[in-house]
Amino acid sequence: MSSPDSNEPIQTSPQPAKISRRRLFGAVGAGAVIAAGAGAAVGRLTAPESASEYGDVVAFHGEHQAGIVTPAQDRMHFVAFDVTTDSRDALVALLRKWTEMAERMTVGEEAHPDGAIGAGEYKPPSDTGEALDLDACQLTLTIGFGPSLFTTPDGRDRFGIADKRPTALVELPKFTGDALEPARSGGDICIQACANDPQVAVHAIRNLARVGFGTVAVKWSQLGFGRTSSTSTSQTTPRNLFGFKDGTRNIKAEETSTVSDFVWVDPKDDQPWMGGGSYLVARRIRMLIEPWDRTVLHEQERVIGRSKGTGAPLGQKAEFDELDLDSKGPRGPLIDKDAHVRLASKEELGGIQILRRGYNFTDGSDGFGHLDAGLFFIAYCRDPQKQFVPMQQSLAHNDAMNEYIKHVGSALFAVPPGVRAGEFWGSSLFGAPPGPVAEAEK
Numbered sequence: 001m002s003s004p005d006s007n008e009p010i011q012t013s014p015q016p017a018k019i020s021r022r023r024l025f026g027a028v029g030a031g032a033v034i035a036a037g038a039g040a041a042v043g044r045l046t047a048p049e050s051a052s053e054y055g056d057v058v059a060f061h062g063e064h065q066a067g068i069v070t071p072a073q074d075r076m077h078f079v080a081f082d083v084t085t086d087s088r089d090a091l092v093a094l095l096r097k098w099t100e101m102a103e104r105m106t107v108g109e110e111a112h113p114d115g116a117i118g119a120g121e122y123k124p125p126s127d128t129g130e131a132l133d134l135d136a137c138q139l140t141l142t143i144g145f146g147p148s149l150f151t152t153p154d155g156r157d158r159f160g161i162a163d164k165r166p167t168a169l170v171e172l173p174k175f176t177g178d179a180l181e182p183a184r185s186g187g188d189i190c191i192q193a194c195a196n197d198p199q200v201a202v203h204a205i206r207n208l209a210r211v212g213f214g215t216v217a218v219k220w221s222q223l224g225f226g227r228t229s230s231t232s233t234s235q236t237t238p239r240n241l242f243g244f245k246d247g248t249r250n251i252k253a254e255e256t257s258t259v260s261d262f263v264w265v266d267p268k269d270d271q272p273w274m275g276g277g278s279y280l281v282a283r284r285i286r287m288l289i290e291p292w293d294r295t296v297l298h299e300q301e302r303v304i305g306r307s308k309g310t311g312a313p314l315g316q317k318a319e320f321d322e323l324d325l326d327s328k329g330p331r332g333p334l335i336d337k338d339a340h341v342r343l344a345s346k347e348e349l350g351g352i353q354i355l356r357r358g359y360n361f362t363d364g365s366d367g368f369g370h371l372d373a374g375l376f377f378i379a380y381c382r383d384p385q386k387q388f389v390p391m392q393q394s395l396a397h398n399d400a401m402n403e404y405i406k407h408v409g410s411a412l413f414a415v416p417p418g419v420r421a422g423e424f425w426g427s428s429l430f431g432a433p434p435g436p437v438a439e440a441e442k
Contacts, residue, residue, distance in 0.1 A: 056136070056138055057106065057107050057108065057136045057138070058106065058138055058139070058140050060102060060103050060106045060107075060141075060419065061418065061419055061420055061421055062418040062419075063276050063417065063418050064276055064278075064418045065142045065143070065277070065416070065417070065418045065419070066106070066140040066141070066142065066418075067141065067142035067192055067194050067357075068142065068231075068263065068278055068355070068357070068380050068415070069231055069232075069259060069263070069355070070138075070194070070253075071230075071231055071232040071234060071235055071253070072194070072227040072229060072230060072231045072232075072235065072357055073137075073138050073139075073140070073194040073195050073196050074195075074196050074225065074226065074227060075194065075195055075196065075197065075198040075200075075201050075224065075225055076193065076194045076195075076201060076222075076223070076224035076225075076227075076359045076376070077193045077198075077201040077202050077204070077205045077221065077223055077224075078190065078193070078223075078224065078282065078376065078378070079193075079205050079208075079218055079220075079221040079222075080146070080186065080187025080189070080190045080219045080220050080221070080282075080411060081188060081189045081190070081191075081209075081212065081216040081217060081219060082187060082188050082216065082217050082219045083158070083188045083189065083216050084215060084216060084217050085214070085215050086158045086159075088158075088159045088160060088430075090215050091159060091215060092424075092426075092430050093215075094212055094215045094216065095424050095425045095426045095427075095430070096424045097211055098143075098191075098208055098211070098212075098425055099419060099423075099424040099425045100424075101207060101208060101211070102141045102204075102208075102425070105131075105136075105139060105141070105204050105207070106136060106139050106140065106141060108137075108139075110127040110132070111126065111127045111128075111204075111207040111208075111211075112126040112127050115127030115129075116128070116129035116132055117129070128203065128207055128210065130199055130203050130206075131199060131200055131204075134197055134199060134200050134203075136195075136200070137195040137196040137197040137200040138194075138195055138196050139193065139194070139195040139200050139201065139204060140192075140193070140194050140195070141191060141192070141193050141204060142191065142192040142194075142280075142415060143189065143190070143191050143192075143415070143425045143426070144189070144192075144280045144413025144415040145169075145188070145189055145413055145414050145415075145416070145426065145429065146169075146186060146187050146188050146190065146411065146412065146413050146414075147165065147169050147171055147412065148186065148187075148188050149161070150162050150164065150165035150169070151165060159430075161429060161430070164271055164273060164429060165271075166270045166271045166274055166414055167270050167385075168269075168270065168279060168383045168384055168385050168386075168414075169279070169412065169414045170385070170412075171186075171412065172281070172384070172388075172392075172410055172411075172412050173389065175393060175396040175407065176393075176396040176397055177396050177402055177406070178396075178407045178410070179406050179407065179408055180407065180408060180410050181408050181409060183219075184220050184284055184409030185220075185410045185411055186219070186410075186411050187219045187220070187411055188219075189216065190280065190282070190411065190413045191205060191208060192280070192378070193205050198223070198225070205221070220409070222284065222361060222376050222409075223361060223363075224358075224359025224360060224361050225359060225360055225361070225362075226238060226239075226359065226360040227357075227358070227359055228240045228246040228247060228356070228359060228375055229247030229250045229356040229357055229358055230247055230250060230252070231250065231251075231252060231253055231355065232252055232253050232254065233252050233253075233254050237311060237319065240287075240360060240375055241287050241289065241360050241362075241373055241374065241375070242287060242292055242300070242304075242404075243300075243308055244300075244304050244306060244308055245306070245311035245319060246358075246375075247356050247358075248311055248320065249323070249345070249346075250355065251263065251353055251354070251355040251356075258353065259355070261382070262353045262354065262355065262381060262382055262387065263278050263355050263380050263381065263382055264276060264278060264382060265277045265279070265382055265383075266382075269382070269383070273416065273428040273429050273431075274414060274416065274417070274428075275417060275428075276417030276418060277414065277415050277416045277417045278382065278415045279380065279381050279382070279383065279384045279412065279413070279414055279415060280378065280379070280380055280412070280413045280414075280415050281354075281379045281380075281381065281384055281388045281411075281412055282377070282409070282410070282411045282412075283376075283377040283407055283409065283410050284361075284374070284376055284408050284409030284410075285374045285375045285376070285405050285406070285407055285408070286372065286373075286374045286405065286406045286407075286408050287373055287374035287375060287404065287405055288370075288403075288404045288405065288406065289370070289371045289373055290370055290371070291403070291404060292404045301314065302336055302339065302400070303339065303340060303400040303401050303403075303404070304339065304340050304401070305335045305336065305339030305340055305341035305342055313335060313341065314334045314335050314339075315327055315329070315334035315335070323335070323341060323342075323345055323347065325342055325345070325347055325348070336400065337398075338398050338399060338400040339400060340395070340399055340400065343394050343395050343398055344391065344394075344395060348394070349390065349391055349394065352386075352387050352390060352391055354379040354380070354381045354387050354388060354391065355380045355381065356377070356378070356379050357380065358375050358376055358377045358378050358379075359375075359376050360373070360374075360376075361373060361374060361375070361376050374405070380415070384412055416428055416429055
């Protein structure tokens, strides 16, 4: 990426990256492991697009948190916590501990030094151990704070931060057609773990949740696979579970001026502590797979507004051809008035854009023989009230796709700026002086 503010992948060691037996055997089976030359390490013929090697590490420290404009990894584990204590000191202590653990896990180390077996056989391990044979796999960990952390629904200011709540951080409205489940919505704190190996992402969330016992409790979580957007020009456009290319016009990290305008919060916007941060919108969107699969191709393409094969806008030839919203054919506009791409376009929304970072999910069946599957939509924006809300209001009222989807979960979080050496997650909000994490780095 070209921006000096981005969290670029870096190698922490010139040594060859560890390759798990699971991935190595899979690659050999596909004919993808080759010898790179005399004395060279065995490597993958084709690496994931978001990394040159599985062992690449994304820098944890920086002006912005990693996991936002970082090239989207293939897997995700997202979790929302409720804070179960009223003690500010206990919460800050946990944030410090989480930061220390995140610093270690994002470079492929155990959550605690020699934590899986080092304490001996008569003590619980301080690392759960399922990632012992795996490298960092481009793991990023991104934290956000929900509206209820600042003020509880009954108006309590548990941690003395109510006056630091940003104006933009208010619960999202209930949109037309929403069928939100309280058990899949909201939360005081969220953590997004993205990696190129699902076990690495799950390990990170599992260990953070484990040490949070007594201070936080998991409210809900979501596993995701197969990114549904590209956040870098180095990546091809992926497909969602409807079979269409998804996120063709997404903001890319290399578009630094657009990222600055629509993703990063300026300290002058509202609360200075949010400068360099962003806002995370999470929506669990159930795709009604069975009705969609019985729909003819012509109607599928009309609903989306693009060719299923090439991803080109209807009436065009290639995926990245301009979206022509004015041309008409014998039956009317080439892209219908209620087509998804029209309603979500910046042209129809007065220039509004968001950075998408969603994932596919399948969570078994719903008990009625239907797949519980869909899109776990994640978006980052500078002001959700001015960007996401008007966009979703337009889609909720008019999108032809609404016949085939249902929004069942929703949450909004303020994502603070990046962590610099000596700081911890949320230090700009809590204003606490550097603690044990900083001392360990000196």
